[in-house]
Amino acid sequence: MEKTNTSGLARTKSDQSVVETVAAAFKSPTSSEAVGAAENGGALSRKSSRRLMVASPGRTSSIGKNTHIRKSRSAQMKFDFDEVGSGAALSRASSASLGFSFSFTGFTMPPDEIADSKLFSDDDIPEDLEAGTRKLKYQAEPTLPIYLKFTDVTYKVILKGMRTTEEKDILNGITGSVNPGEVLALMGPSGSGKTTLLNLLGGRVRQPTVGGSITYNDQPYSKFLKSRIGFVTQDDVLFPHLTVKETLTYAALLRLPKTLTKEQKEKRAVDVIFELGLERCQDTMIGGSFVRGVSGGERKRVSIGNEIIINPSLLFLDEPTSGLDSTTALRTIQMLHDIAEAGKTVVTTIHQPSSRLFHKFDKLILLGKGSLLYFGKASDAMVYFSSIGCSPLIAMNPAEFLLDLANGNLNDVSTETRNGKPSPTVVHEYLVEAYETRVAETEKKKLMVPIPLDEEVKSKVSSPKRQWGASWSEQYCILFWRGIKERRHDYFSWLRITQVLSTAIILGLLWWQSDSNSQKGLQEQAGLLFFIGVFWGFFPVFTAIFTFPQERAMLSKERAADMYRLSAYFVARTTSDLPLDLILPVLFHVVVYFMAGLRRSAGPFFLSMLTIFLCIVAAQGLGLAIGATLMDLKRATTLASVTVMTFMLAGGFFVKKVPIFVSWIRYLSFNYHTYKLLLKVQYEHITPSINGMRLDNGLTEVCALVAMVFGYRLLAYLSLRRMKLQSGA
Numbered sequence: 001m002e003k004t005n006t007s008g009l010a011r012t013k014s015d016q017s018v019v020e021t022v023a024a025a026f027k028s029p030t031s032s033e034a035v036g037a038a039e040n041g042g043a044l045s046r047k048s049s050r051r052l053m054v055a056s057p058g059r060t061s062s063i064g065k066n067t068h069i070r071k072s073r074s075a076q077m078k079f080d081f082d083e084v085g086s087g088a089a090l091s092r093a094s095s096a097s098l099g100f101s102f103s104f105t106g107f108t109m110p111p112d113e114i115a116d117s118k119l120f121s122d123d124d125i126p127e128d129l130e131a132g133t134r135k136l137k138y139q140a141e142p143t144l145p146i147y148l149k150f151t152d153v154t155y156k157v158i159l160k161g162m163r164t165t166e167e168k169d170i171l172n173g174i175t176g177s178v179n180p181g182e183v184l185a186l187m188g189p190s191g192s193g194k195t196t197l198l199n200l201l202g203g204r205v206r207q208p209t210v211g212g213s214i215t216y217n218d219q220p221y222s223k224f225l226k227s228r229i230g231f232v233t234q235d236d237v238l239f240p241h242l243t244v245k246e247t248l249t250y251a252a253l254l255r256l257p258k259t260l261t262k263e264q265k266e267k268r269a270v271d272v273i274f275e276l277g278l279e280r281c282q283d284t285m286i287g288g289s290f291v292r293g294v295s296g297g298e299r300k301r302v303s304i305g306n307e308i309i310i311n312p313s314l315l316f317l318d319e320p321t322s323g324l325d326s327t328t329a330l331r332t333i334q335m336l337h338d339i340a341e342a343g344k345t346v347v348t349t350i351h352q353p354s355s356r357l358f359h360k361f362d363k364l365i366l367l368g369k370g371s372l373l374y375f376g377k378a379s380d381a382m383v384y385f386s387s388i389g390c391s392p393l394i395a396m397n398p399a400e401f402l403l404d405l406a407n408g409n410l411n412d413v414s415t416e417t418r419n420g421k422p423s424p425t426v427v428h429e430y431l432v433e434a435y436e437t438r439v440a441e442t443e444k445k446k447l448m449v450p451i452p453l454d455e456e457v458k459s460k461v462s463s464p465k466r467q468w469g470a471s472w473s474e475q476y477c478i479l480f481w482r483g484i485k486e487r488r489h490d491y492f493s494w495l496r497i498t499q500v501l502s503t504a505i506i507l508g509l510l511w512w513q514s515d516s517n518s519q520k521g522l523q524e525q526a527g528l529l530f531f532i533g534v535f536w537g538f539f540p541v542f543t544a545i546f547t548f549p550q551e552r553a554m555l556s557k558e559r560a561a562d563m564y565r566l567s568a569y570f571v572a573r574t575t576s577d578l579p580l581d582l583i584l585p586v587l588f589h590v591v592v593y594f595m596a597g598l599r600r601s602a603g604p605f606f607l608s609m610l611t612i613f614l615c616i617v618a619a620q621g622l623g624l625a626i627g628a629t630l631m632d633l634k635r636a637t638t639l640a641s642v643t644v645m646t647f648m649l650a651g652g653f654f655v656k657k658v659p660i661f662v663s664w665i666r667y668l669s670f671n672y673h674t675y676k677l678l679l680k681v682q683y684e685h686i687t688p689s690i691n692g693m694r695l696d697n698g699l700t701e702v703c704a705l706v707a708m709v710f711g712y713r714l715l716a717y718l719s720l721r722r723m724k725l726q727s728g729a
């Protein structure tokens with residue numbers, strides 16, 4: 001038995017000749033040409049066959065192995081390097097690939113039938129859609145064609161440990177292209193880098209650690225593209241309390257161009273609902289972990305609708321079929337096919353497509369551990385892998401076969417060979433090298449050919465100008481009402497009402513008709529006033545810290561699509577809560593004020609109310625600032641509790657004489673200013689000072705609280721501006 005080189009993959013001169021010949025065969029347009037070329041290659045070198053026997057060092061002939069393998073029906077595929085030289089692999093590849101077109105296995109649906117199949121379930125589709133008159137009607141509207149090319153794309157992350165800093169390569173030189181009218185599928189095992197590549201192509205990751213070139217109509221990424229790109233993320237980022245119709249209507253109002261009227265935008269949302277077969281659940285809430293809503297498939301369709309509503313030129317989707325049954329998945333991919341046919345460029349990652357789905361893709365990228373194992377026509381993939389000696393022995397789903405290969409999974413071969421099987425690493429290296437030597441250079445050369453488009457069209461994508469769908473004030477109004485609708489359930493939560501009312505009643509009972517005429521009574525009432533300030537300082541801070549961390553994913557997604565200006569979102573988000581946030585304090589105040597017998601006159605009543613409002617709005621500002629700065633609930637709650645406690649202790653009730661070097665803390669405390677104002681309103685007619693606190697005109701306290709209202713919010717806004725928008729690659 002010949003001793004083999006265990007790496008087995010270092011190329012010799014004769015390997016090179018086989019490599020080039022088979023690469024030429026792969027490039028050939030017809031499989032017969034490919035077969036011929038491979039046969040020539042086979043004549044050129046036998047040496048390569050021997051070298052590649054590393055895959056099964058114990059075997060003496062491929063025929064022997066074939067016989068052996070055929071004995072076992074469990075054998076899934078054969079990693080037959082030997083036959084590269086003989087060309088038999090390729091000729092069998094043609095038949096294998098025919099097998100995968102399912103004329104052989106007989107379980108496939110004729111392509112025409114798939115094309116004609118309706119998008120979603122029978123009941124979901126309106127009659128005119130069935131008749132084909134309405135099918136993705138607006139998707140056929142003209143849009144700017146975008147040709148996407150990417151060459152040698154690399155990406156690494158820097159992993160910071162306790163002491164060391166490590167670089168991890170996520171993508172190693174990925175090259176490919178996709179044109180209008182085509183669907184490019186990114187396939188590969190979990191962790192192979194599909195999502196990362198999709199994020200990079202979609203312009204979601206712009207970091208110095210990204211290498212290579214990504215162009216859109218031969219131009220680099222520009223802000224203009226944000227409004228031409230639709231990006232469906234793997235996780236559906238939607239508001240759980242909005243209905244399907246509300247979700248799509250708000251997306252239409254915010255994202256569609258200003259040239260359309262409100263009615264036209266709303267109609268577009270209705271069209272999308274019909275086109276995606278969502279009309280039956282249009283008034284159902286989206287739902288989430290705590291609220292039951294639409295089904296997973298419907299939610300995915302809403303996510304897709306959110307993006308296709310803008311009629312994008314370039315549509316990216318991250319695993320749009322995960323969690324869907326095979327029929328719904330097929331319909332989803334059929335829809336992508338239809339969208340591409342209307343002149344859009346579609347790129348989608350896909351985990352484990354059925355064979356029917358696989359045949360819907362025009363182009364395919366197969367990734368393995370961040371390296372490119374194949375780029376080309378999806379229909380040529382099997383021929384290519386056969387040409388390099390990897391072909392299945394039984395009819396199987398091509399996608400499954402390719403994923404097994406990308407995983408280096410040759411399990412069944414290993415059981416068949418006498419001396420073990422090549423390790424997944426060897427298989428991976430072989431596939432990477434095979435691709436690099438046979439195909440990569442040719443593909444790169446092809447990408448250097450300029451796109452056949454007018455210069456004007458080309459340069460349009462390089463425009464740095466953003467395109468907003470609505471003016472600032474319209475964005476504000478839309479976001480304001482969306483915020484109210486999304487949180488309508490929180491506002492009238494019985495839990496919250498009970499919490500506030502029960503506290504008010506307990507306070508009212510404890511200080512029942514308290515007496516302010518004696519010094520002791522005054523002291524006791526002062527305690528109540530201080531507690532009111534603490535309660536309305538504490539409560540809003542801990543409600544507000546959740547605001548931005550909870551909406552982070554949504555904000556990132558919507559900002560990445562340039563749906564609105566951050567300032568419009570910020571103002572809308574912080575004001576839409578206000579009216580309802582001020583209802584509960586009114587209830588509280590009425591109960592406590594009259595039960596505790598505080599100063600009975602309209603002026604003090606309303607002034608105390610106003611003081612509480614100021615305190616709430618200032619405290620909310622602090623909560624917003626902490627939440628927006630840290631964007632992490634655990635850290636935010638910890639910091640908030642320390643801050644609120646410090647402010648409370650420095651509030652002037654517990655300790656009056658503090659060392660001079662920490663006395664400034666009290667001026668930062670909204671509790672201190674609120675307490676002083678409440679005391680002034682209640683007792684200025686009785687005494688000029690109480691509990692050692694001078695009751696002056698109150699202007700300083702009002703100014704301090706107003707400064708906090710705006711200052712903390714400004715801090716929150718600036719923190720949000722800094723927030724990275726990338727979606728996690």
Ligand SMILES: Nc1ncnc2c1ncn2[C@@H]1O[C@H](COP(=O)(O)OP(=O)(O)OP(=O)(O)O)[C@@H](O)[C@H]1O
Binds near residue numbers: 188192193195351
């Ligand atoms: N910021 C990061 N820090 C560390 N590792 C990262 C980072 N981003 C990606 N990775 C790693 O890069 C690899 C590729 O991740 P990616 O999410 O692109 O894979 P994928 O092919 O989409 O996987 P799946 O199919 O499971 O979604 C993974 O091993 C992942 O852990």
